[in-house]
Amino acid sequence: MLELPELETYKKLLSEQIINKRITGVAVKEEKLLNSEPSAWSKELQGREVLYIERRGKQLLFHLDNGKRLLLNLGLAGQIQYDEQGSEDGSAANAQVMIYFGEHALRLHGIRQGYAHLLSAKEADQLLTDLGPELLDRKMNLERFRVLFARKRGMLKSALVQQTFVAGIGNGYADEIAFEAALLPSAKLQDLSEETVERLYRSTLTVLNDAIENGGLGEQPLNAQDQLTGGYKSHVRVIERDGQPCERCGALIQKAEIGSRRTYYCANCQKEQ
DNA sequence: AGAGTCACCCGGACGC
C-alpha cells in the first residue's frame, strides 16, 4: 500500500532528517532502478544537498542544490528506511540503493515497477505532466472537483485510482473513500447528483487527511524512532476487513473484484448514488 | 474517444 498518505508520511519524516544535509556517498545494488550508469548516477548525487522534498501523486521529488531532481517512484511495494549506519535491521542486506548522509543511510528496498531517476527540472516536469490534479492542493476546491467529476463517466473506483484523472490514490484508499462517501465502488459517476459529488469530495478529504495525520498504512517504520508510520491501520473500515462487521451498519464487509481490482465494501450501506 | 478488461512485471512471503 503506497499511496498519497504513505508518501506524505515519508516526505514528512524524511524532511525532518535529510534537509540541508550533504550526500556523502551512494551505493547501488540494483541498476535497473536508475536512469543512467551507476557510476555517473552516483557521481551526480555525491556532495549534493537536498533542499526540500515534494510529493506529486505517488512520487517523491527530491530537489537538489544543483537544480536537479531525484524522482523516486516506489512502485508496488517499495520501502524507505533512514538509520544510522550500523543500526540497520536485516532488511539492510536487500537494499537496492543506499544514499549516505554522513553516518546515516537512506535505504531503498522492495521497489517493484518503480525507479529512482536523476533528472533536470524540465525533465521531471515533463514526466509529471500527465498526472491529474492533487486533491489536497490549495488550488483544489469543491467547484473544481465538481467540474472534474462532471466530465467523467464510469465506475467511481476506476476513476479514483486513475492517476491521469486524480493523482495519488490507489487500490486501498479508493475503497476507504467510497465507504466514507457511502457509495459503492461500482457506482456510476454519471448517476451522481451534485449533492452526492459534494459528499464524495468531503469524503475524499476526510479519508486522505485522516490517513496522513495518522501516518498512513505503511508496513515498516522509517527507523526506530518512527512512531507515526502505519498508525492509520486501526482506522481502516473496509480494506482487508472482509467477513467482519461494518462499523456503520453491522453487515459483513464483502470482498470482490471490481474493475479487475481487489475491492472491499459494505453491500448494505454503500449505495449506487 | 473513452471505458472496461487483461496480461505483465517481479520482490517478497510462504510452504515444504
Place this chain on the structure above:
DNA sequence: TGCGTCCGGGTGACTC
C-alpha cells in the same frame, strides 16, 4: 536454508 510457487497493484495494450 534453499528452492519453487503464488500474490498483487500499477501500467499500458487491447477490445468494444
